[in-house]
Amino acid sequence: MGLKNAIIDLMPGPLVRIFAAPYTAGKGIASGVAKADDLHARLGIYSTVDLLAEEVFRREDVEATLQVYLRMIEALKDRPYASISLKPTSLGINESEAYCQANLRRIVEAAAAHRIHITLDMEERHFTDVTLRMFRAIREEFDNFGIVLQSRLFRTPGDIKALPAKRCKVRICIGIYNEPADVALQDKADMKDKLFEYMQMLLDQGHYPEIATHDEPLIRRCIEHLDKRGVPKDAYEFQMLLGVPRTQIQQEIVKRGQIIRLYVPFAEDWKYAVRYMKRRLAHSPSMAFMVMKNLFGS
Numbered sequence: 001m002g003l004k005n006a007i008i009d010l011m012p013g014p015l016v017r018i019f020a021a022p023y024t025a026g027k028g029i030a031s032g033v034a035k036a037d038d039l040h041a042r043l044g045i046y047s048t049v050d051l052l053a054e055e056v057f058r059r060e061d062v063e064a065t066l067q068v069y070l071r072m073i074e075a076l077k078d079r080p081y082a083s084i085s086l087k088p089t090s091l092g093i094n095e096s097e098a099y100c101q102a103n104l105r106r107i108v109e110a111a112a113a114h115r116i117h118i119t120l121d122m123e124e125r126h127f128t129d130v131t132l133r134m135f136r137a138i139r140e141e142f143d144n145f146g147i148v149l150q151s152r153l154f155r156t157p158g159d160i161k162a163l164p165a166k167r168c169k170v171r172i173c174i175g176i177y178n179e180p181a182d183v184a185l186q187d188k189a190d191m192k193d194k195l196f197e198y199m200q201m202l203l204d205q206g207h208y209p210e211i212a213t214h215d216e217p218l219i220r221r222c223i224e225h226l227d228k229r230g231v232p233k234d235a236y237e238f239q240m241l242l243g244v245p246r247t248q249i250q251q252e253i254v255k256r257g258q259i260i261r262l263y264v265p266f267a268e269d270w271k272y273a274v275r276y277m278k279r280r281l282a283h284s285p286s287m288a289f290m291v292m293k294n295l296f297g298s
């Protein structure tokens with residue numbers, strides 16, 4: 001663990017909660033639903049709602065997480081502007097692939113009945129193979145199931161080629177996990193060039209890229225390229241995290257008649273929110289300054 005991560009790890013929970021406030025909807029399903037409703041009503045912004053529950057190990061916690069997702073589906077129905085994101089480590093992958101896949105399938109099936117899209121988040125590299133296997137199996141049965149690919153990984157072009165032949169919704173992002181040099185790019189500019197390249201690959205293969213980045217020049221590069229290529233505006237979308245201040249470009253995208261979707265996490269238990277926030281801080285320590293600026297209006 002580096003010095004930066006060690007300091008972040010030692011931060012007290014209440015302090016982390018202050019930082020978490022702008023980046024999470026709050027506590028309970030109702031807070032996630034209310035945030036999705038508000039973003040859409042006020043700003044025309046779509047949401048993908050997520051329960052903060054990474055790294056769940058005990059079966060009773062996995063069952064509890066599964067029940068929260070099933071209740072979330074009920075709570076989000078009749079909202080075409082809301083989808084759901086979830087993580088294999090919160091749904092039983094630490095126990096077995098078969099158990100996790102059965103849990104995921106239950107959620108995707110329940111969501112299909114209400115035409116709610118589910119995105120399976122991508123976690124660190126040890127989970128990539130199993131996550132893709134579970135995705136492919138469930139995607140064969142259900143159309144409302146999407147996946148995430150990380151442009152920093154060298155394997156990603158092969159993973160794009162191995163996607164199901166059916167049109168898949170694929171979030172393409174640089175990836176939040178620091179991965180070693182034998183499997184991943186180390187330079188952010190290279191990761192972003194690859195994001196641009198893989199976004200095109202996904203389109204070429206008939207998929208629907210969800211371009212997840214806050215990098216404005218990269219977003220503009222994508223828009224310019226896609227417009228020049230004459231790609232219909234409903235063939236792709238942009239995604240960002242709740243709380244990252246990008247109001248102007250988000251409104252530009254809305255005005256273009258395109259989807260901009262925010263990742264809207266809520267907590268059932270603050271200890272998970274604290275863990276999530278520590279991960280965000282480790283990724284982007286400059287975020288701490290941005291939050292202070294937001295809080296104190298300077």
Ligand SMILES: Cc1cc2nc3c(=O)[nH]c(=O)nc-3n(C[C@H](O)[C@H](O)[C@H](O)COP(=O)(O)OP(=O)(O)OC[C@H]3O[C@@H](n4cnc5c(N)ncnc54)[C@H](O)[C@@H]3O)c2cc1C
Binds near residue numbers: 175177213239
């Ligand atoms: C909707 C969505 C879903 C995602 N899902 C996954 C996933 O399943 N698996 C995965 O590995 N990664 C996921 N990510 C994270 C993603 O891979 C990147 O780590 C993250 O988006 C930062 O990369 P960037 O392209 O925005 O570029 P960066 O260069 O990292 O960011 C550009 C600028 O955006 C701002 N910014 C970026 N991130 C933050 C932040 N957290 N807080 C405050 N400001 C910030 C900063 O001003 C920064 O300078 C997701 C991201 C989004 C937006």
